[in-house]
Amino acid sequence: MASLTTLKLTNRSPKQGIKKLPPSIDLPAGATVEDVKKLIAKQAGINDHNRVGLFYTSTRKTLKDRKAVIAEDKDVAEAGEVLVKDLGLQIAWRTVFVIEYLGPILIHGLAVAARPYLVKDPSMSPSQWLSFGMIMAHFVKREIETLFVHKFSANTMPARNIFKNSFFYWAFSGALCAWSIYYSPWSLAATADQPLVDAAGTVLYLFGEISNALVHLYLSSLRSSGGTERKIPYGYGFSLVTCPNYMYEILAWAGIIIASRDWSVALFIAIGAGQMFVWAKGKERAYRKEFGDKYKKKRFVILPGLL
Template sequence: MASSVIDLTIRPRGKPIKNLPELITIGREDSTSQIFQKISDASKFSANRLRVTKGSDGSPIPNATDVTVHDTGLRNRSAVDVKDLGPQIAWRTVFIIEYLGPLLVHPLFYYGRPLIYGTSTSPSELQKLSLILVMVHFIKREYETLFVHRFSLATMPAILTLKNFGHYWFLGGMNLAYWTYAPTAPTARASNPLFTYFGLALFVLGELGTLYTHNVLKNLRRPGSTDRGIPRGLGFDLVTCPNYMFEIVAWAGFWLINWSLSTIVFVVVAAIQMALWAQKKERRYRKEFGDKYKRKRFVMLPGIY
């Protein structure tokens, strides 16, 4: 009868990890999270900054409580490679900080117009509306981060946060704010009310749509689990990621209100990143659910992409 415990050979991959054990003993029916925990306890590194792969084929071993060591195909004296991913930061913390940027920067430019632009004129109604919409959007984002989103990964490498913070603090913050509240901005002049009302309608539709889809995605994942179901409901029959579709709808509405090139730059950069994520998610759904999943021709925008 096979022993209920096995020994795994631990090998460093990349830069050396101090105190990395050469061998660990673990039960066949233990969860793979126990592999991470044993390595973490010995090396004094957080389990979240460790990448563990099978030495035989390089496939990743998940840090999961619902996958056993036996499920991975690891056997006695199997080798596993361990890589240090570097300092990590919690995804929830990343989201909170990046969305905080526009929430701080936009009021600063709006109320600091006399110092920033050297003008004594009051902000226009469109500039006031723009500020309200930006605040609504990012307050909703913060709410979703705290109470709606469930993250499949606990952390991300700290070095990668520079890109996220730059996008929201600079493009969505300083760049968007500077050109929205300037006395020479399109928002400082009267606009066609039809464009304003239509833009406002699109914005509201987009915001409600993203809130709905985020709640659908939340309910697909059990608390404390990374397992997912197949998403269904409004928008999910049209594209892989309707949350990205509604995000673009909301910002298209905002652009119809402020007519700023800075809005287009912010949205285009975001859309490129969302498109890459949507493609990856479509591939993952096809692999994970097989024939149960209705493959999508368009991943983000119906009839376009």
């Protein structure tokens, strides 16, 4: 397999193919998937190598690990060929997350700041202020983790996806939750007067947020800077579920639900939990495939006894 020196290239979409795609390229020793993308981009006149997508000829699935030595990939070596596609304008994953989480911060901040100009009584109840603080702190934490903690296996994603990805956060945890908590005539937080309930929500929220942050820091420590390697995680919650970071995030949002008493917050995290379940199932399959018997299989991926 390691003797592969020439790689045949074929447009994955002949009708919308890369016009200047070379029929083949010579592979330098130890060339990675990312190296191949750079070679193709240079020869095809593509200004950003991240636009180049490589796919297996047999399954037409993408070659995900950009740091993998392409000659050591069994399927590629046997075929001696990959399919190539221009993925279009790209944007960094880190930038996508920063924009996603910025929405709720701006919307909730503006919603509270605008109350004196939009309602007769601009004062907010303790429960409303608590809900505001929880939501703002959550997304500020997410921004800090995005900038300084998370390590991404992929460099970029198609730029058009940012609108789809951001809509969920800006519309649901941003606009919908802000309106329902601070402005809706049916807001339970506006009339709440149960300090013990607020305290219970706060304790659950802090436990979830702190635990989620600890798991993120641990996961970051398992990957080298710029690397794509995967290791088997152990410890804080990993004996219970595949992705304890999702479990703790759901618990934190459960704390916000208790404090806000709001249906919109419950709707947001219910939809989010559904997506997290899909991601966690995929991660469980990946762990089982990559590590085999070394990995202790999990029955539940995000919530013990439930999901």
